[in-house]
Structure formats: C-alpha cells, structure tokens
Amino acid sequence: MNVQTRDKAGIRRQILELVSEYHEASESGRAGFAPGHSTVHYAGRVFDADELRTLVDSSLDFWLTAGRYTESFESGLAEFLGVENVLTVNSGSSANLVAFSTLTSPALKDRRIVPGDEVITVAAGFPTTVNPIIQNQAVPVFVDVELGTYVPALEKIEAAIGPRTKAVMMAHTMGVPFELRELKELCERRGLWLVEDNCDALGSRYDGQLTGTFGDLATFSFYPAHHITMGEGGAVATNDDGLARIARSFRDWGRDCYCSGGENNTCGKRFSQQFGSLPFGYDHKYVYSHIGYNLKITDMQAAVGTAQLRKLPRFIEQRKANHASLAAGLANLEEKLILHTCPEGADPSWFGYVITVRPECGLTRNTVVAALEGERIETRSLFCGNLLRHPAYEAIQHRVAGSLTNTDVITSNTFFLGVYPGLTPGMIAHVVDVMQRVAG
Numbered sequence: 001m002n003v004q005t006r007d008k009a010g011i012r013r014q015i016l017e018l019v020s021e022y023h024e025a026s027e028s029g030r031a032g033f034a035p036g037h038s039t040v041h042y043a044g045r046v047f048d049a050d051e052l053r054t055l056v057d058s059s060l061d062f063w064l065t066a067g068r069y070t071e072s073f074e075s076g077l078a079e080f081l082g083v084e085n086v087l088t089v090n091s092g093s094s095a096n097l098v099a100f101s102t103l104t105s106p107a108l109k110d111r112r113i114v115p116g117d118e119v120i121t122v123a124a125g126f127p128t129t130v131n132p133i134i135q136n137q138a139v140p141v142f143v144d145v146e147l148g149t150y151v152p153a154l155e156k157i158e159a160a161i162g163p164r165t166k167a168v169m170m171a172h173t174m175g176v177p178f179e180l181r182e183l184k185e186l187c188e189r190r191g192l193w194l195v196e197d198n199c200d201a202l203g204s205r206y207d208g209q210l211t212g213t214f215g216d217l218a219t220f221s222f223y224p225a226h227h228i229t230m231g232e233g234g235a236v237a238t239n240d241d242g243l244a245r246i247a248r249s250f251r252d253w254g255r256d257c258y259c260s261g262g263e264n265n266t267c268g269k270r271f272s273q274q275f276g277s278l279p280f281g282y283d284h285k286y287v288y289s290h291i292g293y294n295l296k297i298t299d300m301q302a303a304v305g306t307a308q309l310r311k312l313p314r315f316i317e318q319r320k321a322n323h324a325s326l327a328a329g330l331a332n333l334e335e336k337l338i339l340h341t342c343p344e345g346a347d348p349s350w351f352g353y354v355i356t357v358r359p360e361c362g363l364t365r366n367t368v369v370a371a372l373e374g375e376r377i378e379t380r381s382l383f384c385g386n387l388l389r390h391p392a393y394e395a396i397q398h399r400v401a402g403s404l405t406n407t408d409v410i411t412s413n414t415f416f417l418g419v420y421p422g423l424t425p426g427m428i429a430h431v432v433d434v435m436q437r438v439a440g
C-alpha cells in the first residue's frame, strides 16, 4: 500500500469514527417518554450509528448511482428471502410499476398482459398497488376484503376470475398474508400471474414460507414507515431469471443490455447481434426492447439499507411483540371493536394494529381517533379506504366482483395504530390505557 492510499484509508476510518461519536452525542440527553406529552408515532426510522457510517462511507466513494452497496443490499435481501433475483428500485410504487410492466413484455408472448385484460385486486389498500394496472390500460377487478384480516378470502378471488383475467396483484395489507399457498395453486391452475405487493409485509410467513417468495414477482418498499428503510427505496424479487431480465430492462430505460453500471460486454456479443431493423452489430448497450423508465436507486440509499438489513430479524420480532401487547391489552374491547387478526397459517410481520369500530356500537371511528390524537397517539387510516371513492378513480374502467360492503365499512370505521420497533412498553401501555378509557 503506498503512503497516499494508506492516508486515504486512515482518514476514512477517522471520519467514520467521528460519525459514531456524533451519533452518540446526538442520542445523549434525549428526554424520556411522558404519557400525553410525548408523541407516540405510528411508524418511523429506527437506526443507530451503523446507518450513519454506511451512508457517509458511500458518500466518500462518491460513486452516487447504484454501486457496491446496491450489489451488497440486493444479494443480502435475496439471501434473506431465499430468492434468485432482487432488483432495487427507487420506491415501493416503482417496484409495483416495474413488476406489473414486466408482465406486459412482448417476450412473454400470449401470456403477456395487454390493454383490456383484467387483473384481480382490492380497493382497500394503497393506490400504487392498483395504479400500474390502470397505467397499462388493463382493467382492475376489485374484490371485497374481510374485516379483521383486511385481505380477501380465496373464494372471492376465485369467483372474480373472468375470461380476460390474466393476473392477481394485491398486497399483504398491514403485513397480513392472504391465503398464499392456496392462491398460488389457484393461479397456476387457471394460468394467472401472481404479483405479491409485499411492501407492508417483509418477514411475514405463510405456511412457514416468507411472503414475497410465492408469487411470480413480489415488491418491497423501504420508505421510513416500512420494516426497513433507505429513505426512499424499493425492490422487486423473483425466482424467474427471464422475468428478472425483463424487470431490469423496464427499470433501466427499457434497454436490452443487462450489464451492471460501469460494466461492458457481459454477453460477449455487444457488437455482433441483429436487433429489429437496426444495422447489424448496433451497440447492444443502446438497444431498447421495452418502453422503459429509469427507476434505479443511488448507492447512498442502498448503503443505509445494508445496515438496516442487519437489524431486520430483530425488527420483525419487535413488531410481533408490540402487536401481541396491543392484542392482549385490547382483547376485552371485542364487543365494540373488530380486533386485528390473520388467516390460519399466517404468521405476520405486522405493519400496524388495525381496528374497526363496530357499526352501531355507540362509538365512531372519529371519536376514538380524536381521543387518541388528543393524547398525542398517532393514528392512520387504512390507506385510501375504498379507492373507487377518490376523485382520480371515479371514471376509471373497472369491474367490481360481488360487492365492496366491507371496503366501505373500512372507509368510515377503520384506523390503525403503530407497532414499529421504536415503540417502548411504556408507550404501548399508554395506548392501551387511552383505548380502555374510550372504548372500555
């Protein structure tokens, strides 16, 4: 090692040590929790000096776009999930866009989704699970969900299948797996694609197997409210190498070439192929096989993600423990509240604790939420409630299979509380105490 290299490495080490010291200094003297005065957040970033160090380390590389930390994050998440391919993207919404667009590729021949094809989904969820269906001129078919689990029953999905149905794409809402094994079998039997929006459910299991590993494609979000964060970020996972290559193309401008950033000629045929009516040997790096996007992340985001990934097993356990504490504390309120549960065989890595105030019980969602917020306990609606009631969706082409009765109940009677790892037993006790006062 020459002097200059040693100095650079030494300086980097020193900077990273200072970063740790900075973090320690900013943590010391933090005030304790005061019920009714301190905010009980519904979600948030949970991090320590590790995340700050990896972030600064990547900034010193100044590689900026996807690089060594991205590779490390993608292989780390692939290993955690036990899947062949993970591609990072810049949000969970982008992950859904890439996953759905993948299924429109001409490379899939008669299985590709074309305008007018139907895709089964739910209206009680997050809009960007549904948006890619609409953006690709396919037709969303909405099924109702069950109160308590907030995912649809298998029979409702089966009954919604029509002659133009090509796929099922929906979320494990609030971390609760739908009946995945059975649905996967149904999709295989009926020749349908299955896309799992796993944005709320990293670490959930069904029949002992991780969600996000059953479907043809699965998506993840790393927004701060989610199980791990990189600020903005997401991922697409698949065991199918062909789908992974298409997804990468949609993510990376639509190009046909699959070299990583900074690489050239991985295929060995960069200047010796025929594409469309281009001159023979046109540079493969600039050949486009899809109408694509650029949805890549930066290496700084991935750097934070690598540190978060190391904490994931602990985060999952803490989410489960916090959910269990709320479940125990609220169990006696069942007469007035529909408490959060999951289908048999599911082992959720919960996103939140969902409560529906029973219609006609003498309470309303708004009075319960007002009491909680008045005690500085944050609450959230179950995302958009009935998506079809929002201005942007009033005129979309769609089909409703059956009714959306429960979806409408959710719109007016449901909210959720946090279970994220930043909550302490004192905070959870305060939440239970306020809930007992309001609904006991």
Ligand SMILES: Cc1ncc(COP(=O)(O)O)c(C=O)c1O
Pocket: 091, 092, 093, 094, 096, 125, 126, 128, 129, 171, 173, 197, 199, 200, 221, 222, 223, 233, 234
């Ligand atoms: C189920 C679901 N899918 C997709 C998303 C979008 O993720 P992002 O905010 O990273 O775009 C969210 C966001 O919370 C979500 O809950």
